[in-house]
Amino acid sequence: MIQSSPSSKLHVGIIMDGNGRWATRRQLSRLRGHEAGIEAIRRVVEAAPKQGVGTLTLYAFSSDNWRRPKTEVSALMALLRFYLANEVESLVRNGVRLSVIGRRDRLPDGLSDAIGARGDRYCG
Numbered sequence: 001m002i003q004s005s006p007s008s009k010l011h012v013g014i015i016m017d018g019n020g021r022w023a024t025r026r027q028l029s030r031l032r033g034h035e036a037g038i039e040a041i042r043r044v045v046e047a048a049p050k051q052g053v054g055t056l057t058l059y060a061f062s063s064d065n066w067r068r069p070k071t072e073v074s075a076l077m078a079l080l081r082f083y084l085a086n087e088v089e090s091l092v093r094n095g096v097r098l099s100v101i102g103r104r105d106r107l108p109d110g111l112s113d114a115i116g117a118r119g120d121r122y123c124g
Contacts, residue, residue: 009052009053009054009055010051010052010053010054010055011053011054011055011056011057012048012053012055012056012057013056013057013058013059014041014044014056014057014058014059015059016037016041016058016059016060019033019034019036019037020033020034020072021033022036022037023036030072030075031072031075034075034076034079035079038079038083041058042087044056045091045096046094049095060080061076061080061102063103066106074108077107077108077111080111081111081114084114084115085114100115
């Protein structure tokens with residue numbers, strides 16, 4: 001039996017979906033939608049501990065996403081690379097542990113290594 005109380009830590013999962021559609025409805029580029037999604041997740045990550053969230057799982061890129069136009073997939077990979085280079089240290093300073101799960105064998109050259117280096121360096 002799982003018991004829950006206000007003092008217990010929650011595990012919340014978020015499927016990061018709809019950013020491109022959000023942007024298209026506002027006559028913005030799909031890339032701008034993905035950037036806005038990152039901004040929204042940043043706010044969630046900052047607020048989560050205050051709301052009793054101990055684990056936050058983000059489902060950010062599914063195997064179906066590889067079917068998107070190559071330019072969009074490349075832009076998403078560039079956003080991940082930027083995030084790894086510019087955001088991880090701040091997260092870890094604030095007690096966030098980054099764990100990337102899922103297949104990495106289809107990622108562009110160097111990106112899987114960058115994920116491993118960030119995880120090992122800051123979270124290992």
